[in-house]
Amino acid sequence: MNKTMNTGNGVVTAGSKKGWLTQEEIEVVKKQFFPPNAKPEEMNYCFEVAKQFNLNPITKQIYFVPRKSQDDNGMWHEKIEPLVGRDGFLAIAHRSGKFGGIESTSTLKEVPKLIDGEWKMTTDLVAIAKVWRTDSQMPFVVEVFYSEYxxxxxxxxxTRFWAEKPHTMLKKVAESQALRKAFNISGLYSPEEVGVGISDTGDVIIDTETVEAQVDVEAENQKLIQQEIDALAQLGLNCEYKDGFVKVVGSTYGKTNQLRSLGYSYHTNKKIWIKKLSA
Structure with a gap:
């Protein structure tokens, strides 16, 4: 029995066991489409996203890519994330039964840009994507600018891909966004939007020269922890860091408001002030 997921403007069929991947294929994907250090929970999450949208990693509709990102508290994490190529978004659109076509172009355009506190007209490369639905008279239009992506x-x-193929990269970004907009697809991003390149043969190439790829996760997180140590020291307090949590050490009498302003919460059962820095 197929499972369906309402996308708001159309219904996308998510794969059943027969229509998606067999257990044998899943084992192949685990071995060949994930980095060696992938955690079981990361793989399970990626598989669940792929299954919900009925996207096949073997045919390169969806990619499982190691990325470095910050959580809401500023802590850096290295984790595997599902990224969907333009063909994956197209597959979702086709299965809705309401896909009416797509068109993309790129051109130079005069656009306003804030420079040194003053708005000025500058020339930028712009990609424009239009996606039609059979149940809508007007296309869904997205414009993306080279300077932003x-x-x-x-x-x-x-970086390499953006230097060699700026029009192609920018149009892929525009097309992916237009397809998401037209078919109300949320929570999925294309590789080109996050600094990952896809070769002509469909292979993932992570451009290690991007700023994101240069992040030293351990060093950046240590800076954040040191900031907490310094902030608490101003209150005459010490702290302990373990498993993503900072625990206040010392007498906190009369310092409730200051600790709350720093984002700490009081746990009555353990009688401690703690703050979560990482997931």
Missing amino acids: VQRKKSGEP
């Missing part, structure tokens, strides 16, 4: 090295130069 180009991935750069620390030197400021565009």
Whole structure:
């Protein structure tokens, strides 16, 4: 029996065991489409996303890519995330039964840009994507700008894919966004939006020259922990860090408001002030 998921403007059929991947195929994906250090919970999450949208990693509709990202508290994490290529978004659109076509172009355009506190007209490369639905008279239109999406090295130069194929990269971003907009697809991003390149053969190539790829996760997290140590020291307090939590050490009498302003919560059962820094 198939499971269906309402996307708001159309119904997308998510795969059953027969229509998605067999257990044998899942084992192949685990071995060949995930990095060696992938955690079981990360793989399970990626598989669940792929299954919900009926996307096949073997045919490169969806990719499982190691990325570095910050949580809401500023802590950096290295984790595997599902990214959907343009063909994956197209597959979702086709299965809705309401896909009416897609068109994309790129051009130079005069756009306002804030420079040194003053708005000025500048020339930017713009990709425009239009997606039609059979149940809508007007297309869904998205414009994306090169200056907002180009991935750069620390030197400021565009990274390999953006230097060699700026029109292609920008149009992929526009097309992915237009398809998401037209078919109300949320929670999925394309590789091109997050600094990951896809070769002509469909292979994932993580551009290690992007700023994101240069993040030293351990060093950045240590800086954040040190900030907490310094902030508590101003209150005459010490702290302990363990498993993503900072625990206040010392007498907190009369310091309730200050601790709350720093984001700490009081746990009455353990009688401690703690703050979660990581997931």
